[in-house]
Amino acid sequence: MPKPPSRPNKATSAASTDSTSAASSANKNISQQEDPGSATITVTAVEVTELSQEEQSDRLHLERRVERAFFEAGKALMELRDRRLYRSTHKTFEEYCRDRFGHSRRQSYLLMDAAVVFDNLLEKCDPMDHILPTSERQIRPMSKLEPQEQQEVWLRAVELAGGKVPTGRIVKDVVQRIIERTKVLNTYQIGEVCQILAKDNPELRGKGGCWAIVSAVSEFSCAVRMWDGEYTVGLQYLKSFNYLPQECEQMQIICDHIGSVYSDSLEETVKNLLQSLGKVNRPYLTAVEEKLLTFLELEYGRIP
Numbered sequence: 001m002p003k004p005p006s007r008p009n010k011a012t013s014a015a016s017t018d019s020t021s022a023a024s025s026a027n028k029n030i031s032q033q034e035d036p037g038s039a040t041i042t043v044t045a046v047e048v049t050e051l052s053q054e055e056q057s058d059r060l061h062l063e064r065r066v067e068r069a070f071f072e073a074g075k076a077l078m079e080l081r082d083r084r085l086y087r088s089t090h091k092t093f094e095e096y097c098r099d100r101f102g103h104s105r106r107q108s109y110l111l112m113d114a115a116v117v118f119d120n121l122l123e124k125c126d127p128m129d130h131i132l133p134t135s136e137r138q139i140r141p142m143s144k145l146e147p148q149e150q151q152e153v154w155l156r157a158v159e160l161a162g163g164k165v166p167t168g169r170i171v172k173d174v175v176q177r178i179i180e181r182t183k184v185l186n187t188y189q190i191g192e193v194c195q196i197l198a199k200d201n202p203e204l205r206g207k208g209g210c211w212a213i214v215s216a217v218s219e220f221s222c223a224v225r226m227w228d229g230e231y232t233v234g235l236q237y238l239k240s241f242n243y244l245p246q247e248c249e250q251m252q253i254i255c256d257h258i259g260s261v262y263s264d265s266l267e268e269t270v271k272n273l274l275q276s277l278g279k280v281n282r283p284y285l286t287a288v289e290e291k292l293l294t295f296l297e298l299e300y301g302r303i304p
Contacts, residue, residue, distance in 0.1 A: 067134040074115025114139040137168040141175040227278025247283035
């Protein structure tokens with residue numbers, strides 16, 4: 001009887017054999033080396049093209065634009081606010097910033113404060129040194145300091161950062177040392193009448209020169225009552241009128257009368273009149289001023 005034909009080997013068997021042979025060959029080659037860990041790996045070198053002088057200049061210019069984007073934003077916001085370019089679509093600057101840029105009131109004013117500080121630092125720091133703030137957070141701790149102190153803080157922070165742009169934490173630490181160095185004892189008393197020194201504090205914008213009556217005293221600030229409400233004000237923004245006790249009591253009476261009239265819903269002309277009374281630099285009202293205030297109390301029916 002003839003033998004049945006033999007079956008051909010499967011392709012997978014051949015592939016398996018070839019794979020086993022390749023692995024054995026590789027293991028044999030490695031085993032022949034004295035130290036497998038010293039095997040040489042060939043890496044193809046990639047040539048790095050140097051920047052031309054023009055390209056280097058363009059790179060530096062673009063980097064500075066990125067770094068100072070927050071500064072340009074702050075300057076633009078200040079111009080939009082000061083020129084009231086939002087008035088065709090919005091009643092207030094805050095509403096405009098919220099709708100147009102998604103900014104909270106705090107965010108917009110932080111950027112504007114940062115732009116003011118940045119301008120101040122430009123006067124002291126050589127722009128060619130390229131060591132200037134690159135974000136609003138690096139500037140934020142300095143916004144409440146005097147211009148000279150801001151420059152002092154920044155130069156010291158750059159020094160502590162090894163000649164590089166310092167982090168916000170380094171700046172904050174230096175600012176804290178300045179505050180500790182210039183710390184003064186709060187000697188204000190409840191009922192004392194002071195003048196508001198707005199300076200560069202955005203929270204006191206429009207309040208410069210107004211009188212305020214101290215209602216509470218803390219370590220670094222005072223709670224004060226003004227013609228349109230209560231505020232918390234740092235010691236550096238207050239200056240005592242040094243009125244006599246009787247004069248301070250008289251100012252308290254005037255403040256009560258104005259407070260009985262003022263509300264956010266008042267007409268603009270009435271608000272302006274009350275604000276003018278809130279800026280008198282004497283502990284009394286004239287006869288005409290008293291008559292006007294009495295009329296407003298009668299008109300709005302809020303006599304205490």
